[in-house]
Each structure stands twice: as C-alpha cells, then as structure tokens.
Amino acid sequence: DTGVSQDPRHKITKRGQNVTFRCDPISEHNRLYWYRQTLGQGPEFLTYFQNEAQLEKSRLLSDRFSAERPKGSFSTLEIQRTEQGDSAMYLCASSPALAGGRDEQFFGPGTRLTVL
Amino acid sequence: QQPVQSPQAVILREGEDAVINCSSSKALYSVHWYRQKHGEAPVFLMILLKGGEQKGHEKISASFNEKKQQSSLYLTASQLSYSGTYFCGTPPSGNTGKLIFGQGTTLQVKP
Numbered sequence: 293d294t295g296v297s298q299d300p301r302h303k304i305t306k307r308g309q310n311v312t313f314r315c316d317p318i319s320e321h322n323r324l325y326w327y328r329q330t331l332g333q334g335p336e337f338l339t340y341f342q343n344e345a346q347l348e349k350s351r352l353l354s355d356r357f358s359a360e361r362p363k364g365s366f367s368t369l370e371i372q373r374t375e376q377g378d379s380a381m382y383l384c385a386s387s388p389a390l391a392g393g394r395d396e397q398f399f400g401p402g403t404r405l406t407v408l
Numbered sequence: 409q410q411p412v413q414s415p416q417a418v419i420l421r422e423g424e425d426a427v428i429n430c431s432s433s434k435a436l437y438s439v440h441w442y443r444q445k446h447g448e449a450p451v452f453l454m455i456l457l458k459g460g461e462q463k464g465h466e467k468i469s470a471s472f473n474e475k476k477q478q479s480s481l482y483l484t485a486s487q488l489s490y491s492g493t494y495f496c497g498t499p500p501s502g503n504t505g506k507l508i509f510g511q512g513t514t515l516q517v518k519p
Contacts, residue, residue, distance in 0.1 A: 323505050334495045334509030348506055393438035393457050399449040
C-alpha cells in the first residue's frame with residue numbers, strides 16, 4: 293500500500309462552481325478525516341468518518357460542504373457554489389482507529405483549491 | 409480550543425538543539441506531533457499519551473506534562489532535513505478522533 297492518495301492534486305475553479313475531491317485511504321484504515329489548511333496555519337478539522345458513518349462535522353463548516361464515504365472505502369468532499377474564501381489546501385488523513393489515544397493519522401498529499 | 413505553540417519560528421545551525429512547546433488551557437488527552445515541509449503533507453512524528461512519554465525517530469524526542477497541560481518536542485543535533493514547520497495536534501476530548509492543531513513552529517536549519 294502506498295499511503296493515502298488524493299485526486300486531483302490541484303483544482304482551479306471560478307466562483308460559484310461546484311467542485312468534488314476524492315480521497316483513497318490506506319486500505320486497512322477504518323477512519324478517514326478531512327482537514328483544510330491555509331497558508332501559515334495548521335490543519336483545520338472539517339469532518340471524519342468511521343467506516344461509512346460520518347461521526348463528526350465541524351460547526352464552522354458551511355452547508356455548502358458535504359462529504360460521503362460510501363461502503364467505508366474512499367471518500368468524496370464536495371463544495372457547492374464555491375467562494376474565494378474556500379481557496380485552501382484540502383487534506384485527507386486516515387487512521388486505523390486504535391483505542392487509548394494511539395490512533396496515528398496519516399495524511400495524503402492534499403488537493404490545492406484556487407477559486408477565482 | 410486551539411493549542412498554542414512556541415516559539416513561532418527558530419533558526420539554527422546544523423548540530424544545534426531546539427525545543428518546541430505546545431500548551432493548552434484545557435486538559436490534554438494526547439499530543440500528536442507532525443512535521444510539514446513546504447508544499448508537502450504533514451508527516452507523523454509521534455504520539456504522547458497521558459501518563460507516558462514516547463520517543464520518536466532520529467534524534468527527535470518529546471515529553472508530556474499533564475499537570476502543566478503541555479508537551480515539548482526536542483530536536484537534538486539538528487540536521488538540514490529537520491527544517492520545516494512543526495505542528496502539535498490534540499483531541500478536544502477523550503472520545504473523538506479529530507485533532508485540533510496549533511498554529512505551527514517554523515524551524516530553519518542552516519549549514
């Protein structure tokens with residue numbers, strides 16, 4: 293297994309368009325996370341799944357954002373009616389869901405979104 | 409509540425040591441340390457759990473002081489490859505997988 297993969301790596305879109313990103317986690321990992329990172333900041337939590345169940349979603353996340361993880365494998369993150377403020381690096385991470393706080397999250401390379 | 413990292417930036421010469429701190433105003437359940445190089449994804453370094461200290465790879469180690477609600481990352485005899493931005497991440501409670509990350513500490517190691 294080569295790790296977490298994301299597609300596309302770069303996306304340029306015009307304001308108001310919809311975009312969808314895909315994340316393929318490490319195959320044996322049950323948990324999948326989406327984070328957003330802007331320049332000079334740490335990753336900001338968006339949402340996460342355990343298998344196909346979406347366990348938590350950030351209260352800061354607009355209704356324009358939606359994520360799915362059908363069949364508990366890959367995940368998609370969709371942003372509707374994009375705004376310039378959505379420009380950021382969107383990071384996906386996965387983890388094996390170990391108990392006791394030992395759950396290591398491994399990040400993918402990210403999708404850089406630019407909204408014009 | 410976002411953890412606070414200090415310092416914000418460090419410049420070192422090869423072979424020098426550095427300490428990066430991560431503190432929280434709330435109880436820390438665990439602390440995850442990552443290093444991110446420019447344009448790349450964060451790379452996992454280590455996890456520190458309550459009641460214990462876990463050493464990572466290379467000459468990088470860390471400690472976890474529960475009473476002070478603080479973790480420190482120690483980089484010994486720094487190498488050029490240590491350059492990057494270091495983030496600590498903490499779960500806001502004991503029953504969630506999400507991490508809240510600090511704002512990062514940028515480390516530059518010069519020859």
